[in-house]
Amino acid sequence: MTDIAVLGYGTVGSGVVEVIDKNSKSIGMKAGDEIRIKYVLDLRDFPGDRVESVLVHDFDVILSDPSVRIVVEVMGGVEPAYTFVKKSLLAGKSVCTSNKELVAKHGPELISIARKKGINFLFEASVGGAIPVIRPINSSLTADAILQIKGILNGTTNYILTQMADEGWEFDKALETAQKLGYAERDPEADIEGYDACRKIAILSSLAYGRNVDFEKIYTEGISKITATDICYAKKLGCAVKLLASSEYDDGKYYAMVAPFLVRSTHPLYSVNGVYNAIFVNGESIGDVMFYGSGAGKLPTACAVVADVVDAAKHLDKHIYTFWSEEDLELTGIENATRSFFVRMSGKPEEQKDRIEAAFAGAQMLTVDEDPDGFGFVTGPVTEKEFNERLKDLTGVKGRIRFE
Ligand code: HSE
Numbered sequence: 001m002t003d004i005a006v007l008g009y010g011t012v013g014s015g016v017v018e019v020i021d022k023n024s025k026s027i028g029m030k031a032g033d034e035i036r037i038k039y040v041l042d043l044r045d046f047p048g049d050r051v052e053s054v055l056v057h058d059f060d061v062i063l064s065d066p067s068v069r070i071v072v073e074v075m076g077g078v079e080p081a082y083t084f085v086k087k088s089l090l091a092g093k094s095v096c097t098s099n100k101e102l103v104a105k106h107g108p109e110l111i112s113i114a115r116k117k118g119i120n121f122l123f124e125a126s127v128g129g130a131i132p133v134i135r136p137i138n139s140s141l142t143a144d145a146i147l148q149i150k151g152i153l154n155g156t157t158n159y160i161l162t163q164m165a166d167e168g169w170e171f172d173k174a175l176e177t178a179q180k181l182g183y184a185e186r187d188p189e190a191d192i193e194g195y196d197a198c199r200k201i202a203i204l205s206s207l208a209y210g211r212n213v214d215f216e217k218i219y220t221e222g223i224s225k226i227t228a229t230d231i232c233y234a235k236k237l238g239c240a241v242k243l244l245a246s247s248e249y250d251d252g253k254y255y256a257m258v259a260p261f262l263v264r265s266t267h268p269l270y271s272v273n274g275v276y277n278a279i280f281v282n283g284e285s286i287g288d289v290m291f292y293g294s295g296a297g298k299l300p301t302a303c304a305v306v307a308d309v310v311d312a313a314k315h316l317d318k319h320i321y322t323f324w325s326e327e328d329l330e331l332t333g334i335e336n337a338t339r340s341f342f343v344r345m346s347g348k349p350e351e352q353k354d355r356i357e358a359a360f361a362g363a364q365m366l367t368v369d370e371d372p373d374g375f376g377f378v379t380g381p382v383t384e385k386e387f388n389e390r391l392k393d394l395t396g397v398k399g400r401i402r403f404e
Contacts, residue, residue, distance in 0.1 A: 001033060001034045001036050002031065002033045002034070002035050002036065002069055002070065002313045002316070003036050003038040003065075003067045003068050003069060003070075004035060004036070004037055004038065004068065004069070004070040004071070004072060004309060005037075005038055005039040005040070005041065005062040005065075005068045005070075005071050005072065006037060006039070006040045006041070006072045006074065007041045007059070007062075007071060007072065007073045007074065007075050007081070007084055008041065008042060008073070008074045008075035008076070009040050009041075009042040009044070009046065009051060009055075010042075010074065010075070010076070011298045012074040012076075012098050012125070012298060012301050012302055012305065013040070013042070013072075013074040013075075014298070015298035015299050015301060015302025015303075015305075016072055016074060016302045016305050016306055016309075017037060017040065017050065017051060018298075018299070018302065019299065019302045019303055019306045020035060020037060020306060020309075021050070023306075027306065027309075027310060030310050031309070031310040031313040031314060032313070032314055033313055035309060035310070035313060037051075037054055038054060038065070038067065038068055039054050039055075039056050039061065039062050039065075039068065040054050040055050040056070041055075041056055041057070041058075041059055041062060042055060042057070043057060059080075059084050059087075062088075063087055063088065063091055068093055069093060069094065069312075069313075069316055070093060070094045070095070070096065070309055070312045070313065071084075071085070071088040071093045071094070071095045071096075072095075072096050072097070072305060072309060073085050073088075073095055073096070073097040073098075073099055073102070074097065074098050074099070074305060075099065076098075076099055076101065077099070077101055077102075078101050078102055078105055078106075081097075081099055081101075081102045082102055082105070082106055085097065085102065085106075085110060085121075086106075086109075086110065086113065089110060089113045089114050089117060089119065089121060090113060090117070092117055092119060093119065094114070094119040094120040094121070094122070094312040094315075094316070095110070095114070095120070095121050095122070096120075096122045096123070096125075096305055096308035096309050096312055097121075097122075097123050097125070097126060097305075098123070098125035098126055098301050098304070098305050099123075099126060100126040100127065100196065100199045100200055100203060101199060102126075103123045103126045103199075103203050104199035104200075104202045104203050104215045105215075107123070107203065107206065107212075107324055108206070108212050108324045108325060108326040109326065111322050111324050112326065114319060115319050115321070117319075118317055118318065118319050119312075119316075119317070119319060120311070120312045120315055120319060120320055121322075122308035122311060122312055122320075123203070123308070124304045124305075124307060124308050125301050125302075125304035125305045125308065126200070126203060127153065127200040127203050127204055127279075128151075128153065128200070128277045128279060128291065128293070128295050129155070129277065129293070129294050129295040129296045129297060129300045129301045129304060130293050130294045130295075130297075130300030130301065130303055130304050131277060131279065131291045131292065131293040131294070131295060131304075132291065132304075133204065133279050133291045134203070134204070134207065136289075136291070137204065137207045137208055137281070138207060138322055138323075141208075141281065141283060141286065141289070143285075144283035144284055144285045144286045145249075145283060145284040145285075146208040146209070146249070146281060146282070146283050146284075147248065147249050147250070147282050147283060147284055148246070148247070148248045148249070148280075148281070148282040149201065149204050149205060149208055149246065149247050149248075149279065149280070149281050149282075150244060150245070150246040150247075150269070150279075150280045150282075151201070151204075151244070151245055151246070151269070151277065151278055151279035151280055151291075152242055152243065152244065152245075152269055152272050152276070152277050152278050152279075152295075153196075153197040153200040153201060153245045153277055153279065153295065154191055154194075154196050154197040154200070154243060154245075154277070154295070155183065155274075155275035155276065155277055155294075155295040155296035155297075156178055156183050156184045156185075156188065156191035156192070156196075156275070156296070157191055157192060157194075157197070157222070157223050157243040158242070158243065158272065158273065158274065158275060158276065158277070158295075159174075159178050159183050159184075159274050159275045160174040160175055160178055160184070160192070160223065161174075161223060161226070161231075161240070161241050161242060161243065161260075162273040162274050163177060163178075164226070164228060164231050164241075165231050165234075165235070165240060165241070168228055168231075169228060170227065170228045171223070171224060171226060171227065171228075175188060175192065183275055183296075192222050192223055192224045193220070193222035193224060194220045194221055194222040194223070194243060194245075194258040194259070195220065195222075197220075197243060197245040197258045198215050198218050198220045198245065198258045199215050200245060201213075201215075201218065201245035201246065201247055201256060201258060202214070202215035202218060202256070204247070204279070205247040205254075205256055205329070206324050206329070207322070207323075207324055208247070208281070209247075209249065209254060209329055210323050210324070210325055211324075211325045211327050211328065211329035212324065212325060212326055212327060212328050212329060213247070213254075213256060213328075213329050213331065214328055214329075214331075217256075217331050218256045218257060218258060218331065219256070219257040219258070219259070219333070219334050220257070220258040220259070221257075221258065221259040221260065222243070222258075222260075223241075223243050223260050225399060226241055226260055226401070227399075228370070229344070229368070229370055229371045229374075230344065230399065230401060232368045232369075232370040232371065233342060233344065233366065233368055233371070233376045234262055234342075234401075236366060236368050237262060237342065237366070237378070238264060238265050239262040239263055239264050239265070239270075239403075240262075240263050240265075240270050241260050241261070241262060241263070241401065242260065242261055242263045242269055242270075242272070242404075243258065243259070243260050243261075244258070244259065244260075244261045244263070244269070244404060245257075245258045246258075253332040254329055254330065254331050254332060255331065255332055255334060255337065256331055257334050257337075259402060260401055260402075261401065261402050261403065261404040262342055262401050262402070262403045262404060263404045264403075264404070267404060268280060268288075268290055269404075272292065275294070275295065275296055275297070276292065276293065276294065276295060277292070277293065277294070277295025277296075278290060278291065278292040278293075279291045279292075334384050335383065335384045335385040335388075336383050336384070336385065337383065337384055338381050338382065338383050339381060339382070339384075339402050339403055339404075340378055340379050340380060340381055340382070340402075340403040341378070341379045341382070341387055341400050341401070341402055341403065342376055342377075342378050342400065342401045342402075342403065343376060343377055343378075343379070343391070343394075343397060343399070343400045344371075344374060344375075344376045344397070344398040344399045344400070345374055345375055345376065345377070345394070345396045345397060345398060346373060346374045346396040346398055347373075347374065347375070347396045348375070349365045349367065349375040349377075352375075352394065352396065353365065355393065355394060356377055356394065358393070359390040359391070359393045359394060360377070360379040360380065360382070360390060361380070362380050363377040363378060363379050363380070364377060364378040365377045366378070374396075374398060378403075387400075
């Protein structure tokens with residue numbers, strides 16, 4: 001019997017208990033031993049709930065019980081999760097977590113403690129929910145040099161953008177609906193401003209490139225400024241707007257960014273809709289590999305956490321080596337990245353045509369019925385730096401979206 005403790009009985013925590021209860025026999029067979037939930041930690045009481053008999057309010061009860069070999073941290077947020085996880089590891093207990101804030105901020109330190117203690121710090125559920133992506137990067141893809149990771153890593157924003165495209169809704173209505181359906185938090189900032197995707201790409205990139213990618217140094221732009229009219233232009237261009245998180249190694253330099261992009265219908269990420277996530281990995285020898293599935297949600301995320309518990313139970317006294325150095329990876333700014341841009345303008349195209357042509361030679365002008373007082377244009381490939389400089393020569397700029 002392997003005793004575990006679950007820290008946090010919220011959405012994912014209750015999912016973990018449900019999955020373990022539902023599949024206890026097969027989980028036990030796969031782990032080689034029965035997994036028993038000895039404690040659930042939460043500040044709240046749950047009278048009549050299945051966890052009532054194992055509920056504790058004091059973390060020290062768990063910490064001081066040597067029979068607890070694995071701690072599941074599903075509280076979210078950096079504190080007190082970091083303190084509890086660090087204490088657990090130092091006490092020789094393996095930790096499995098879905099907490100991307102914790103992993104992005106303290107991942108290398110916590111892995112290093114686990115290594116020294118000969119135990120494990122596992123975090124498959126922190127990126128892409130049920131999608132296996134961390135384990136493949138750490139094992140199946142280790143023979144190759146990873147050159148690029150690009151993905152839709154946030155289900156909330158992908159749902160909002162999909163609804164805007166399918167229903168013609170403005171951003172606020174799509175966000176409100178996402179909140180009603182439980183796809184978006186009451187405070188949606190981390191999702192809609194791209195911070196959640198930023199942490200996830202930092203985790204994947206750190207594992208892929210072997211050094212710590214500091215999420216605070218990643219250029220990050222969210223989707224809150226995308227409008228229904230932008231989506232009309234996107235459709236006219238045969239594109240979808242997607243919040244992409246990406247990192248790339250090119251000619252000795254590393255780049256990373258999170259921003260909304262116009263994705264053409266021929267791109268594999270174009271048809272990733274709703275709350276689904278997809279992650280596209282490109283390696284020097286393997287070429288493209290793509291991972292797709294439920295990127296969030298109670299049971300999909302819980303299944304990824306419990307799979308880590310199974311792995312931890314199979315390796316109770318053996319560290320599964322993960323290479324994520326504490327040394328920071330230097331990121332190069334995005335100003336020299338070259339791409340086309342879509343720009344939205346107010347006014348009439350005839351009045352601005354010459355100035356636009358002077359700034360962006362060969363720009364393609366376009367209009368949509370839904371924007372009678374404005375128009376758009378698409379530039380040829382240009383660096384971010386040049387684009388921003390040349391844009392200053394124009395008046396009436398309402399927004400811009402990069403092309404993937
Ligand atoms: N808010 C996150 C998302 C949850 O929408 O992807 C999963 O990390």
